[in-house]
Amino acid sequence: MRMTIPVAKVLAALLTDREAPRYGLDLMxxxxxxxxxxxxxxxxxxxxxxLAADWEEVDPVAAGRPARRYYRLTAEGVRAARLALAELRALASDGPTPRGGAAPTGAPAW
Known part of the structure; x- marks a missing residue:
């Protein structure tokens, strides 16, 4: 998996509460x-x-909206996401030192 900033943001969002069902607008x-x-x-x-995805079982007329597609990390996804984000944080903390200052501290805000 090529780790880009958007991929890192999605993985971080999905990891914040692994049990919470997430749908497109929520993730946006x-x-x-x-x-x-x-x-x-x-x-x-x-x-x-x-990632696993399942359609919500809802009557669109009764709910007043279309069914949502919910996304959740698989067990492999959780393991891989944690590893990938940890590697990104390590790279960010080992990055170049800004001119005239110390290296930035803390994890990046994905």
Missing amino acids: RLTGLASGTLYPVLHRLQAAGW
Whole structure:
């Protein structure tokens, strides 16, 4: 899996509360990503086996909205996401020191 900033944002959002069902609009709000960026990331994660997706069982008329597709990390996805984000944080903390200052501290805000 190629780790990009959008992928890292989606993984971090999904890891914040692994038990919470997440749907597209929810993930867009959490990550700040537009749908044209989010959905290709979700498809890539699903193709890699890191993400499972299921349609909500709801009557759209009674709910007053279309059924949502809920996404959750698989066990492999949780393991891989934690490892990938830890590697990114390590790289960020080992990055170049800004001119005239100390290296930045803390984890990046994905």
